[in-house]
Amino acid sequence: MTGDPALAERAGGALPGTAWQARALLLGARLDLRGWPDGEVLARNPLAVAVPGGGLAVLFRYGVAVFIGVAQDAEQALRTRLAPLVESRYRSIEEETLAICVETARPEGLSEGALTVHSGSLARLQLVADVLSKSTLLAHYETRLGAEFDRIEPFALELERHGRNPGRTRELLRRIGSLLRIEQRMVARAEIGEKPDLLWEHPELERLYALLEAEFEVRERLAVMERKLDVAGRTVRTLVDLINARHSLRVEWYIVALILFEILLTLYGMWSG
Numbered sequence: 569m570t571g572d573p574a575l576a577e578r579a580g581g582a583l584p585g586t587a588w589q590a591r592a593l594l595l596g597a598r599l600d601l602r603g604w605p606d607g608e609v610l611a612r613n614p615l616a617v618a619v620p621g622g623g624l625a626v627l628f629r630y631g632v633a634v635f636i637g638v639a640q641d642a643e644q645a646l647r648t649r650l651a652p653l654v655e656s657r658y659r660s661i662e663e664e665t666l667a668i669c670v671e672t673a674r675p676e677g678l679s680e681g682a683l684t685v686h687s688g689s690l691a692r693l694q695l696v697a698d699v700l701s702k703s704t705l706l707a708h709y710e711t712r713l714g715a716e717f718d719r720i721e722p723f724a725l726e727l728e729r730h731g732r733n734p735g736r737t738r739e740l741l742r743r744i745g746s747l748l749r750i751e752q753r754m755v756a757r758a759e760i761g762e763k764p765d766l767l768w769e770h771p772e773l774e775r776l777y778a779l780l781e782a783e784f785e786v787r788e789r790l791a792v793m794e795r796k797l798d799v800a801g802r803t804v805r806t807l808v809d810l811i812n813a814r815h816s817l818r819v820e821w822y823i824v825a826l827i828l829f830e831i832l833l834t835l836y837g838m839w840s841g
Contacts, residue, residue: 586688588623588637592664592700594708595647596631597656613765616694619646624690626697631655632704634697636668662708664700668693676776678783691770698764699780706760706789713796760790 601615604627610616615627623638625646633650635643651657667682674684685692767774781787 586670588668588688590634590636590666590668590693590696590700591638591643592632592634592697592704593647594632594658594662594704595650596654596658598631598654599627599629599633599650600653600655601627601629611690611694614694614698616690616697619643624693626694626701628698628701630701630705631658632701634700636693636697658708662704662711664704664707666696666700668696677779683780685776691766691773692776694766695764695770695773695777696780698766699777699784699786702760702786703784703789706786706793709793710789713793713800716800760786 608617610618617625619625619638619642621639621642624636626634669682669684670688671684672686676685767777
């Protein structure tokens with residue numbers, strides 16, 4: 569890939585035929601970006617920074633770094649620099665890549681796995697990075713949610729086959745907590761279902777955003793995730809309710825047994841007296 573998107577932005581845009589590789593990496597649950605030096609910042613929302621040696625990186629507080637036109641050694645150097653800023657680092661890194669080419673004579677959009685844009689403006693690259701980051705985050709939580717379903721399934725199978733609940737309230741409560749964390753990070757932190765604030769300043773990029781969002785099926789995947797979260801949440805809550813009902817019934821039987829025992833003691837006392 570040729571061209572430096574950071575330098576292109578300072579020069580007012582890239583020349584036709586310029587091409588870059590965009591690479592999104594989900595590094596962890598959160599990136600603490602509050603103290604990033606102003607001298608390296610190209611834009612703040614989302615945070616875009618110039619990379620020494622060429623290219624730029626767009627960094628998101630929900631743990632994703634998108635590298636555009638960055639050489640491998642420069643990317644590794646920046647990842648090393650980001651390492652202390654990553655909270656809850658993930659063992660396996662989710663990745664999404666996209667080729668970007670500047671062509672003024674062709675319509676903007678994706679074709680044969682590559683994205684054509686009319687200019688290499690910073691706003692356009694930030695927008696591409698935003699969609700790539702959300703797609704990467706969705707892929708991560710799709711995997712996480714699939715694993716949660718695998719953990720919940722044995723509880724439901726035991727209920728179906730034997731007509732009794734498994735009786736492990738603490739484990740079920742942990743599953744509820746995990747599902748709530750997934751939902752909170754997707755909706756509250758990453759705001760996957762919301763349009764980026766960038767579009768308020770650059771409404772001319774609405775069409776490009778719609779094309780990218782449709783290509784990566786962001787809304788469709790989010791809707792599927794929300795339905796799965798709802799099903800998994802209702803399943804776990806039902807199992808917890810059954811366990812609580814069983815515990816309540818057991819306590820009621822204990823109370824009845826104590827009352828009967830007290831009656832028997834009273835009758836025995838009356839008889840022996």
